[in-house]
Amino acid sequence: MKKYNPKIIEQKWQKVWEDDKTFSVLVDHDKPKFYVLEMFPYPSGDIHMGHVRNYTLGDLMARYKHAKGFNVLHPMGWDSFGLPAENAAIENEIHPRKWTLSNISKMKSQLKKMGLSYDWKRELSTCEPEYYKHEQKMFLDFYKNKIAYRKETWVNWDPIEQTVLANEQVIDGKGWRSGALVEKRKMNGWFLKITDFSNELLDELKQLHNWPEKVKIMQKNWIGKSVGAIIKFEVNEINDHIEVFSTRPDTIFGASFIAISPQHPFAIKIMEKNEKIKDFVNKTNFTSTSEAEIEKNEKIGIDTNFTANHPFNKSKKIPIFIANFILIDYGSGAIFGCPAHDQRDLDFARKYKLEILPVVAKFANTTVKINKKAYTDEGIMINSEFLNNLNVNDAINKSIEKLEEIGAGKKNINFRLRDWGVSRQRYWGCPIPIIYCDKCGEVPVPVKDLPVKLPESISFDKTGNPLSNNKKWKIVDCPKCKSKSVRETDTFDTFFESSWYFAKFTDEKNNDPLSKSSLNYWLPVDLYIGGIEHAVLHLLYSRFFIKALNKINQIEFKEPFSSLQTQGMVCHRTFKNKKGEWIFPKDVYHENNNYYLFSNNELVHSGRIEKMSKSKKNVIDPNIIIEKYGADTARFFILSDSPPERDMEWTESGVDGSWRFLNKLWNFLNKEDYNNIDSKFIHPSEKKDIELIKFTYKMIKNITKSIDNFHFNIAIASIRSLFNEINSYECNSNLCLVFKKFSLSQLIILLNPICPHFCEEAWEKLGYKTKLFNQKWPEIRSKYLLDDKILIPIQVNGKKRGEILVEKNLTENQVSQLAVKQPSVEKFLLKKPSKIIVIPNRIINIVV
RNA sequence: GCGAGCGUGGUGGAAUAGGUAGACACAUGAGACUUAAAAUCUCAAGCCCUUAUUGGGCGUGGGGGUUCAAGUCCCCCCGCUCGUACCA
Structure with a gap:
């Protein structure tokens, strides 16, 4: 008998599959189709256990569905634009393309050894012009249909490197390479109008029956639809006004301050004449744009010494503050604070000794005492003139009605979702096909000139955006008037590529990725598998992309992934040596509940079980x-x-x-x-x-x-x-x-x-x-599969005391009579049972 | 900070729609085989008490609640993980 030798067996069958083109598929209308897709990887150079897990899950399903009689599409490709290639270029002086291609070929050969049933003829790599030419075309279509536009946005700026930093490159408020204090800076960038689709993206979540509930909840909260009012506050000291959005206009009589974002136009306006305010605003500029960072900072504000009129009580003057935790992107970048009924407002009011007037009580005509906690429950209005004695809901409607009557506000639906900024000041991404001409303005690159290819020759020596420094590539003739113009030097966010790659896989000939026949046969993806970390961004952007393409009549369906499965992380125990340095598991052996180094038998400290990561070496x-x-x-x-x-x-x-x-x-x-x-x-x-x-x-x-x-x-x-x-x-x-x-x-x-x-x-x-x-x-x-007899547990007062083997489908009476006679049960029945609950063919519970 | 999820023996986990908690494994212990070891095979096993069982109690992160019955539903708390819009 021969020993099990996987090396020989696996090579043998991998060769058979390859020679026979076993996994190659074509459109076949006689068979039901099944499109299974795993999230394609960033080609970092080596597959890791997370990939092994992800692709094994997908391969299992692909082979299972094939056995079930489906025509299965199971493709693989490479999400090959991105920052790491550029970092490698800077650190090791290797061209991003060369680095990426060599990583892909390494990873591909590793994947092949796993015996995955991919149709490799459909392989794609997003950094190839053959791929990105299509998305440049899509961008131009979006541009034509006003789904893509340009506006100013805030970025993390490293003043030494003269470059924009990603949030992950800002560590403790400093640039990761330069160590310089990072500042916020305004810059022009391209945006996609995902907010036009807020309602659809929210409503159609309901149709995604085979998505994990948690992902749908996360997306719902991310979109963050809230109904409320925009309220206009007149500023007293100068001729100006501030608009705030509030979901609780009912608490307007409890308003004791207005807080605006440091980037709010009013703040910018008054800081010019007031050094203290200018200092405050400038200080808040030294944080990253990351929401987590902003929120974790101490919440501080500064009194502008301006006041606003209360819309219903002109004698009431409300102080206007600038506060570091008010986000310019949300609502109108300004709030009114009602400390009695909002915890954050209460903390702020305590800090700056502002009035705290309760306007909602549990019952009518009672008083409320606010100590450390704001009262955020339902209740009845008090201290609120015409709103008194109404419940919160009615008061919201009434307050909006009154605001509209006096022209000081209106009902408003607000979304937390912001437009998607797709501009990146980097080399290793898809060029944005726009030319700027002094005479003609923004000019889209004509479709016949696509793709706008990245220049091969590029230098990372200088600070700033490498494309911007590349004059040969950047300076071109205007397509309209032929005068000297410049190309857009920003490239796309890599989420752009991953928002439609699943459609590209259906197009095996690379003619038209949106060619209706194969697209409509294969899509939507029947099963999409990947990490939970993509619950919101990638999955929401992809949903948006499909809706946008649908809107401009390029595709017929509206949701890309009909079912979704998310996988957890692969973890491993961590090890450290005496010096506290991380140790690879492969250098360690286990004996008598201890871990030792192979090299010198030194005792190794065994730590927590954590996500496999290169930095902790637990890979x-x-x-x-x-x-x-x-x-x-x-x-x-x-x-x-x-x-x-x-x-x-x-x-x-x-x-x-x-x-x-x-x-x-x-x-x-x-x-x-x-x-x-x-x-x-x-x-x-x-x-x-x-x-x-x-x-x-x-x-x-x-x-x-x-x-x-x-x-x-x-x-x-x-x-x-x-x-x-x-x-x-x-x-x-x-x-x-x-x-x-x-x-x-x-x-x-x-x-x-x-x-x-x-x-x-x-x-x-x-x-x-x-x-x-x-x-x-x-x-x-x-x-x-049929059994005629069945073992039923018997409980007395909810505790299992015995079991009986009975014929299936006896009456309740028959079963309970048998049950009380069981010796192991009988001894617990000193008193007469008060109730016997029989769940047919499942369980008996005797209550005494 | 905010949003979401998770927490069950020594370990990974199982448990249909509220109905026998611990399937299937791993590690462990005992035994068989062997000159010996490895490999393999067989058996035991949640914890505590016990008259040692065909007995009893406790037990699903902690505290409370609903129910004939709670790992499962509700409330509060603790811990960990993911996301937080320029990592992918």
Whole structure:
């Protein structure tokens, strides 16, 4: 008997699949289609366990759906524009393109070793002009339809590098390379009008039945629709006014201050004449644009010494503050503060000793005392003139009505969602196809001149945007008047590429990515799998992109992904040596509950189990695992322990366990020669045979259901159970070998989506001449799923005291009479039962 | 800060629509095989008490509640993770 040798088996089948073009698909209207897609990777150079997990999940589903009779599209590509290539260029003096291409080729060969069923002829890479020419065209269409526009925006500016920084490049308010204090700066940039689609993006979440609820809630909150009022406050000291948005216009009589953003036009206007205010505003400029940073800062404000009139009480003067926590992008960049009924307002009022007047009480005509906590519950209006005695909801409507009557405000629906800024001041991205001409202004590049290619020759020596420094590329003739003009030197946010790549995969000839025939056949994506970190941005941008393309009549559908599954992180224990330096797990061995270094047997400190990350060195290289155990073991383990959506811990012992299982199965298969055993199904008549067949069908049902529900760890538990059952099946005749071969064959078909190389080889060993890949998924024979007797637990006062084996479908009366006579139950029935609850075929609870 | 999620034996996890908590594994212990070890196979096992069982109590991050019945539903608290708009 030959030992299980994954290296030989996996190479053999990978070659067969490649030679036969097994995974190559075409449009086929006679078959139902299934488009399964995993989020494509950024080509960092090496696959990591997160990729292994993601792609194993997708491959399992692709192979499963194929066995179920679907025409399956399962493609892969590269999200290949982005910052890391540019960083590598600066650090190692390597061209971003060269770096990226070499990473792609490395990663591709690593992926191929996993035995994934990709249709590689559809491979795409977003950094190629062949890809981005299409999105330049889409951008021009958006521009024509006023979905793309240019406006000023705030960016993180590094004054030493003379460059815009990403939020992650700002560390403690300083530039990551220069260490300079980062300042906010206004700059022109291109935007997409996602806010035109706010309502649709929100409403159509309801149609995404197969998306995780949590993702939909996150998107809903991100879009942040709120109904309220815009209220106009006249400024007393000068001729000006400030508009605020509020969801609680009912609390207007409790308003004790107005707070505006440091970037608010009114703040900019008055800072010129007031040094103190100027200092304050300038100080708030030294934070990053990140919302988390802004919110975590101490909330401070400055009194402008201007006051505003209360709209309903002209004698009331409300102080105007500038505050660092008011976001210019939200609402109108200004609020009125009602400290009694908003916690943040209350904290602010306490700090600056402002009035705190309660206007909502639990009951009418009562008083409310505000201490540390604002009163934010429902209630009845007090201290509010014409609003008194109304409940909050009615008061909101009435206050808006009155505001409209006196012309001081109006009802308003506000969204938290902001337009999508797509401009990046970087080289390694898709050029934005616009030319600026002194005479003609913004001129779109004519479609016949697309793609606007990135210049090959580029220098990262100077500070600032490399494209902007590249005069040869930048200076062009105006397409309209032919006078000397300049190109837009910003490139697209890389979310632009990932917002439509799933559509490009349907176009195998690279003519027209939006060609209707294949697009309408394959899309929407039936199953999209990726990390939860993309819950909002990538997934919302993609939804928007499809809606925008739909609006300009380029595609017919409205949602890109009909079902979504999110996967958790792959974690590993962390290790540190005596000096406190991180240690790779591969350099450590485990003995007597301690960990030691291989090199010198030094005791290693074992730390928390955390997400695998290069910085903490708690990474396991998939290549080493595949080299040592083979792809099938890696695939089996990564699915076996944790459900996909949860974080999982990678352990050596877990991989070993999976390896042992495949070996056990291999050795078991090799014990018999199944070549001449009949593979036709025979109905069993002996008890042990019936039991084996019944168990087999039960597991087929469980496994099928678990896969449909995306619970692959349970599917694997059932596969193991099925193997345990077959393994303990006593077999000493030729007839029983038929049953054994039948059950084993089912097991192999069920395991195939998880361990495809192993199973193809096993299938051959079982004597089949066809390819397992094309084998249909087992059908259920319901006759073998029926049980006539059933074990029912008996509880007394909710505690289990016994169980009885009864005929199915007895009456409640019959069952309860049997139950009270059970010896283990009877002794708890000192008093007469007051109630017996019988849930048919499930449980009995006797209450005494 | 805000939004979202998660928390079950020594470990990963299972548990249909509120109905037997701990499936299936890993690690551990004992035994078999072996000159020995590895590998493999068999058995045991949530914790505590116990007359050692075919007995009892406790137990799903902590505290409270609803229910005949709560890992599951509700309220409060703790811890961890993701996102927070220029990382992808």
